Amino acid sequence: MTEDALHMTRALDLAALGLNTTDPNPRVGCVLVRHGRIVGEGWHERAGEPHAEVHALHAAGAQARGATAYVTLEPCSHTGRTPPCADALIAAGIARVVCAARDPNPRVAGAGLARLEAAGVAVQSGLLESGARALNPGFFSRFERGRPHVRLKLAMSLDARTGSAEGGRTWITGEASRADVQAWRARSSAVLTGAGTVLIDNPRLDVRIVYGPWVRQPLRVVLDSELRCPPHSAVFGGDHAIVFAAADAAQASVEGADAASRRIERVPRSERGLDLPAVMQRLAALEVNEVLVECGARLAAGFRRCRRSRLRTNPQAETRFPNNFLEGRTQRLSGKVRALCEAAAPKRLARGRHMSAAKDPVAGFPR
Ligand SMILES: NC(=O)c1ccc[n+]([C@@H]2O[C@H](COP(=O)([O-])OP(=O)(O)OC[C@H]3O[C@@H](n4cnc5c(N)ncnc54)[C@H](OP(=O)(O)O)[C@@H]3O)[C@@H](O)[C@H]2O)c1
Secondary structure (H helix, E strand, C coil), X not given: CCHHHHHHHHHHHHHHCCCCCCCCCCCCEEEEEECCEEEEEEXXXXXXXXXXXXXXXXXXXXXXXXXXXXXEECCCCCCCXXXXXXHHHHHCCCCEEEEEECCCCCCCCCHHHHHHXXXXXXXXXXXXXXXXXXXXXXXXXXXXXXXXXXXXXXXXXXXXXXCCCCCCCCCCXXXXXXXXXXXXXXXXXXXXXXXXXXXXXXXXXXCCCCCCCCCCCCEEEEECXXXXXXCCCHHHCCCCEEEEEXXXXXCCCCCCHHHHHCEEEEECECCCCECHHHHHHHHHHCCCCEEEEECXXXXXXXXXXXXXXXXXXXXXXXXXXXXCCCCCCCCCCCHHHXXXXXXXXXXHHHCCCCEXXXXXXXXXXXX
């Protein structure tokens, strides 16, 4: 590994420390190196607070002069919640800036590097870019595709069931899977579900792990065309929730006490319910980077149009399936898939630790 790659790897590790907290900002890390020695490090922790470069410059002090800055994302050139980092790097006398990825935000998009170059700073970009993108799939998706990065979590039995046929509340997974779900929620900008799950399970969909001095709660999102979910549902118990309803659905009592617990947004209908691309577009406009979908079979099927999906049985065993997996409301996993699952983790499956998670673009598994 080259020295540049080594330092960028360290910067990526630092960026990852902000996994659960930077939203809606990207996770970014920075390392300052002078004469082969690290003189300052930093990462962005929370929107509105200093960016990674500012923390690293602060740690380096006068030693920043003549140093190389390794930054996982192009330094910003605009005044947002904080002043431009490009200016701070120039003022500190940084001689060279190596960044992993260009900022897809049109307010930056190359302008940060151009500003550095114009000030005589040597710039390079693209080093370990895939690492920076992998850390920020939602941030890149929002600016490049106009929608968040979507993950679908489905707890599923070996015969592809995701809920009780009688319609009651059931537990399919065990402790380990629930811990996984907490980790996925913690990094997500929003957790999204359907009216069916709210009415049957009444989940809170919140983060209950403590990972630092404060815990960021994701936005709770419910797709409820006709506004059937009662305003006192547990999912509306946090400080922010959005209900997407059909544009032509009857007016709900959204004033007064209701209005405090949930905001109602109207979107067009589609063949199966609400227009999911319209929902995603609106969430992107609300700066939602990553969405974790935790729903029942019906909404999961709505997310099914996909080119690929993954079934996760455990971290060591990940399997890709063709597009037509479970097409046509098939009730059972195909023999091949079932064999793969059993081969991957027979003991864990037997203990009920079977969790499937389709990665973006999402796939659905009908009950
Ligand atoms: N295994 C798991 O991982 C898991 C997770 C959560 C829940 N569950 C189980 O799933 C069961 C509930 O499943 P469910 O299918 O009734 O509920 P669901 O998938 O959570 O919600 C379905 C509802 O979402 C609304 N919706 C809005 N737009 C939609 C669209 N484009 N496509 C599809 N639906 C859309 C529809 O209600 P409107 O027409 O009223 O809008 C629809 O009835 C419960 O038994 C629960 O325990 C399992």
